[in-house]
Amino acid sequence: MLYFLIFLSVFLIMECVTWLTHKYIMHGLMWYFHADHHQPKYANVFERNDIFFVIFAIPSIVLFYYGVAGGINHLFFIGLGITAYGICYFLIHDVLIHQRFKWFKNTNNSYLKGLRKAHKVHHKHLGKEHGECFGMLFVPFKYYKM
Template identity: 55%
Template structure:
């Protein structure tokens, strides 16, 4: 198998993870594993949350695919593992660093994508219970949130003029 196919598998997995993450967030985190996710919607002021266990839930299959794939020459499996790991890193940057600012690296961004994902996530967190949620994805943001942020930006620019 050619290395370019492994790159395609890695990138395909990365993009597929957005759908997997959406479904896991909606049906697992806001479903039967709500007891792990609840402290993310109702913070207790601790550095770590029970919700952080989901890092392991996604990291373990990634690690196993990479390790077993490389050990056994099943490189397509390793490529899947690398795609999951890449998504995990992107999720960490977007969710923990940019949105929730658990690390104060990007606190004043005026980038429209950053503002849109922060708004969509704010709308997700306005629901403190496990029902009636919205915006379960992470990197892909629905058009309604883009429209809201764009109209806010246009109003701000008009008021400056």
């Protein structure tokens, strides 16, 4: 039960980490890597912005490594929470919203529609200033009602 609570807590905390990272790092000192994500898309499959998947994967990999050393421990479940959030982020952001993979083209789910609307509001700003809606899985309720 404790390990499940660790996993769930880390998964939920990752939304806060993502929000802070997106607002202050991606739209701040690492804008160079994130900028192409806010520009019109061309034929490129990859963006410089994809480096953030690697950056977020590194702590998970390290935690998995040390989380199985001498038997599974709490570090493994912290890494699992980060990884589970990353999978959800990928499915929501790259598959559902940006359609980089054409798996879920149409949805009538109000939660998923709200996520799409909030992300469109985020992308209406092509520069790093004046951004809003930096989260991914939890966005303001007003987007569910629009």
